[in-house]
Amino acid sequence: MFGQLRYLISESFRGWKQHRTVILPSLLTIFLCSLLLASSLTVLGAVFRVLSAEGTLYTVEAFLPENVGADSVAVIKSRMEHFRGIETVEFVSADSALADFRRHFPGEMLDLVDDNPIPPFFRMTLVKESRNPADLEEIVSAISREGFFDEVQAPVDWATRVSEWKFRMVFWPVCLSLLLLVTLSLIICNSVRLSLLSRRLLVENMKYAGGSPFFIEFPFVLEGMMQGLVGSGLAVVLLLAVVKSVAQAIPLVAANIGGLGNLLCLVVLMVTLVSAYFSYRTVQDFLLAKRNERD
Structure with a gap:
């Protein structure tokens, strides 16, 4: 054999x-x-x-004024948690945002400024049913109209490109x-x-x-x-x-x-x-x- x-x-x-x-x-x-x-x-x-x-693209960051108080933060957070299309709401303090920035980018980028240039903000994720470019853009516009935030941003362009x-x-x-x-x-x-x-x-x-x-x-x-x-x-x-x-x-x-x-x-x-x-x-x-x- x-x-x-x-x-x-x-x-x-x-x-x-x-x-x-x-x-x-x-x-x-x-x-x-x-x-x-x-x-x-x-x-x-x-x-x-x-x-x-792709799910990480459907995240909204809403930046607060620097002098906002703790009571106002709690009220705004409660309001955002009941906002249509929002799944989770996370508050990021200015110090936490700065520490996160330093972990991902070289410190030389912040040497030209004396104070912390990053304001506190809320990071909000959308529910699965709203994870599409149209709803993302609509939610960004709706949050901006609330008047609580200096700026509201989300990667709408990237979400649109990936979806297409x-x-x-x-x-x-x-x-x-x-x-x-x-x-x-x-x-x-x-x-x-x-x-x-x-x-x-x-x-x-x-x-x-x-x-x-x-x-x-x-x-x-x-x-x-x-x-x-x-x-x-x-x-x-x-x-x-x-x-x-x-x-x-x-x-x-x-x-x-x-x-x-x-x-x-x-x-x-x-x-x-x-x-x-x-x-x-x-x-x-x-x-x-x-x-x-x-x-």
Whole structure:
């Protein structure tokens, strides 16, 4: 049994050497398609990360006058908690706002001023039903008309852009990924079919000699698996090197590439399994066609 398995494995590698004019173009195409597939899924992962943070866009910050008293703060907070469309209300004092600013920005930005330039404010989040650009803009306008605040702001423009592009940001990467999977399947089928045609006499002799379907199919399936593994593996290594280079130059990218390794491993596994499956199907169809010809 082990002797036969060693023979089948060696036959797969022999096929790579003897039919390299067919294998190498197929391997290069698998590499390019896998690179595009991995890039598309990486972009899709980034899109989902952005969409998961979409809720933070529906936050309103209302800045109070610097001399507002504690009693007034309590009254205003109670009023905002009962405001239509508001889910949570958080009061941020001037000292807390300054400490938060220093954590996120260099202190040199505040060296030019003597006092704390950041006034106290309320940070309010919207209920889920109101998390859309139209309601956000309406709530900002309504809060501004209350007259309690010096300024009311919210990222309405960003919320509008994300809302408008949400469908396209998900739809096109998904379509591209599916198209690339179909393309990979066709490439693998064509490569295995050409390899079968070039070794047609060998396959037929093995069949006539009583070779089992496993004995005939295994070298071609292993050959297809190796094409998928090598092609997608090289593509993933290249993409990972590019992403890490970009992450070193742009800290924002470095902070948002968590889980990329698992995603790229999934791409390699997926391409390898697709290669194995369609190699198996191609050999099956070939043997079935030959059986029908004899009948």
